[in-house]
Amino acid sequence: MTYANAFVALADPTRRAVFERLRKGPRAVGEIAEGLPVSRPAVSQHLKVLKEARLVSAYRDGTRQFYAIDTQGLADVRAYLDTFWGDALNAFKAYAEKDAPRPRARRKGSR
Amino acid sequence: MTYANAFVALADPTRRAVFERLRKGPRAVGEIAEGLPVSRPAVSQHLKVLKEARLVSAYRDGTRQFYAIDTQGLADVRAYLDTFWGDALNAFKAYAEKDAPRPRARRKGSR
DNA sequence: CATTAGCGTAAGTCATGGCTTACATATACG
DNA sequence: CGTATATGTAAGCCATGACTTACGCTAATG
Numbered sequence A, B: 001m002t003y004a005n006a007f008v009a010l011a012d013p014t015r016r017a018v019f020e021r022l023r024k025g026p027r028a029v030g031e032i033a034e035g036l037p038v039s040r041p042a043v044s045q046h047l048k049v050l051k052e053a054r055l056v057s058a059y060r061d062g063t064r065q066f067y068a069i070d071t072q073g074l075a076d077v078r079a080y081l082d083t084f085w086g087d088a089l090n091a092f093k094a095y096a097e098k099d100a101p102r103p104r105a106r107r108k109g110s111r
Numbered sequence C: 001c002a003t004t005a006g007c008g009t010a011a012g013t014c015a016t017g018g019c020t021t022a023c024a025t026a027t028a029c030g
Numbered sequence D: 001c002g003t004a005t006a007t008g009t010a011a012g013c014c015a016t017g018a019c020t021t022a023c024g025c026t027a028a029t030g
Helices: A002-011 A013-020 A029-033 A040-052 A071-098 B002-011 B013-020 B029-033 B040-052 B071-098
Strands: A056-061 A064-069 B056-061 B064-069
Touching (some): A002 A013, A002 A040, A002 A071, A013 B002, A029 A064, B002 B013, B013 B040, B029 B064, B040 B056
Antiparallel strands (some): A056 A064, B056 B064
């Protein structure tokens, strides 16, 4: 159920901005916070949420903490979404076959 | 940028429950609300958010309003996530090639 | 050791949003 | 028309969470 956390994580614009800053490779917290309109502690809190959603991973290098994109969380979200695709298509199919061929209003007297 | 709304929409558990109830085909608002631990107006509000995120579509049938899954919003989210996959892999690749195979200290007055 | 750099955590503030009940709107039907 | 059914909207309450500043902790450095 990590996809639930992933949705929550990616729902916040600032947190997406943090996440997107890791596109070009691992970055330290200070580098990520630099240029963002929020404080560095705020970035730390966002990274924590992203990490719990398995969207990022971290490792130390001296006093610095590097964060990188973790594709695990992305895969979880993708898998969740894919279940809807199949279901949605199947549902439409079943609906078209079993129920009314036209989803229009069933008029009264006529027919 | 509808993926932003989609993330917000799917971040809420109740709203996901509403969304998942459409897996097996279009449903009226009353049917969706039935069995859920929230009131029917709450479901209406959730459906509004889902609709604005292009995750569901709606059509009338008499006094009833049917909602169905709209794959457009799903596709938008998927496309957004896919950009990270490529970037993440490329970044790792570039990192493994250019920088050290071991994430050892570098830069900034290294000695 | 003492100091500095780099992060994480604590505590408190404030806006957002999810929920409720009450009301408004729209369509079918006798 | 008047009523019933089905849904959307309004207003208000309250918990959650995103932000701030202040502080604590760890690791490199001289």
